[in-house]
Amino acid sequence: MKTYLTIALQAVEQAAKICQQVQAQLVEEDSLTKKDRSPVTVADFASQAIICKRLKEAFPEIDIVGEEDAQSLRQDENREVLNKIGQFLPDWSVDQILDSIDLGNGEPGALFWTLDPIDGTKGFLRKDQYAIALALLKDGQPVLGVLGCPNLPFNGQADRGTLMYAIKGEGAFTLPLGGGEAKQVHVSDNDPEDVVRFLESVEAGHANHSLQGRLMAHFGDRAKAVRFDSQVKYAVLARADADVYLRLPNSEKPDYREKIWDHAAGALIVQEAGGTVTDMFGKPLEFNHGKKLMANRGLVVTNGKLHQKIIELLNRG
Structure with a gap:
């Protein structure tokens, strides 16, 4: 498993650095208002290309289930996007x-393997939080997970992004992008009598915010909202900066x-950090x-101590 981890960390870190370059060069202040998705599209495809190439070179016998495919890029109207990807992968041919x-x-x-090359499209375009998520699954369960969070400060260092990883049965770990000690x-x-920090999606359409609001109301003034884009929420909860993450059906x-x-990478990381991950019915x-x-149906991610209480509140008649 250590060999899998080494290659996975290297691949995600390499992809994260490319994503940072794309974000710095292509994302303008008005990208989101103009609904120009091309910068994140460039980063998305470049990230998947890098990670898939590294994984297949090292483990040719293992399939990769990624979010993207190149069908649209093979069409002439998307040639500009393909050319921009090539600018960030200068040693690669178009076919490569x-x-x-x-x-x-x-x-x-x-x-x-399952891969989300960029999770958090609008976060990326806002130059806010997004994640690169890679997991290895065996017999239907994640056994290795890696999250690359380029804009999530590492231990308060705003100029350093965060890598987080877990191996099933061995715990969850964090280290800074660019290298360092894990x-x-x-x-x-925190338990139900303490302050309860609920993670919320920045994008309202991604979940049932009204149901989450009613559940938070049960805790009164002890309920606090913490908003993050993408699977970064798993990393934030795993390192004790939040207590509950709900993904409730719309x-x-x-x-x-x-x-x-x-969810595969993030779920394993939270579980290995001592948390609990189930659907909304437990x-x-x-x-x-x-x-x-x-x-x-739905997801409930907690620090463990709050889990049963949250499930009970969600399923009251």
Whole structure:
């Protein structure tokens, strides 16, 4: 497992550095208001190409289930995006870029990687929080997870991003982007009688904020809201900077199910940091139903001490 971890950390860190370059050079103040997604599209595809290439070189027998594919980039109208990707991968040919992205078109099996090359599109465009999420799954469960969080300060150092990783049964750890000593992380010790810090998505459409608001009201003044984009929320909770993360179903999308690449890495990291991750009914997450969590509805992520209380509140008649 150590070999898998070494390659995974190197791949995610390399992708994070490219994403930082894209963000610094292509994202302008009005990118979001103009709905110009091209900068994050460039970073998204470049990130997947880098990570898939590194993984396949090291572990050619293991499929990669990634979020993206290169079909749209092969169309003439997207040639400009492809050319911009090439600017950040100057030693790569066009075919190498396209083929490396498509290395992520694998299918879930007994052992496979799952990858979200950039989670948090609007956070990226705001130059705020986003994450690169990579997990190795065996027999339907994550056994290794890596989160690259380029804009999440490491131990208060605003100029350093954060890497976080976990191996099943061995704990969760953090280290700064760019290298440094890894330190183990643990979730908070807060219980229902303490201040309860709830993580909320910055984007309101991503979850049922009204239901979360009603649940927070149960804790009165002890409930505090902490807002972050993307799977960065898992990293924040794992290092004890928050206590509860809810991903509750939106009533307007009753058939929606979460994608595995949006949660596999983060879920393992929180669990290995001592937290608990289930669906909203207290059922463990099942990653062996294809590319979505088809057997689960909603997510509840806590420091463990708060979990049963949150489940009870959510499922009151």
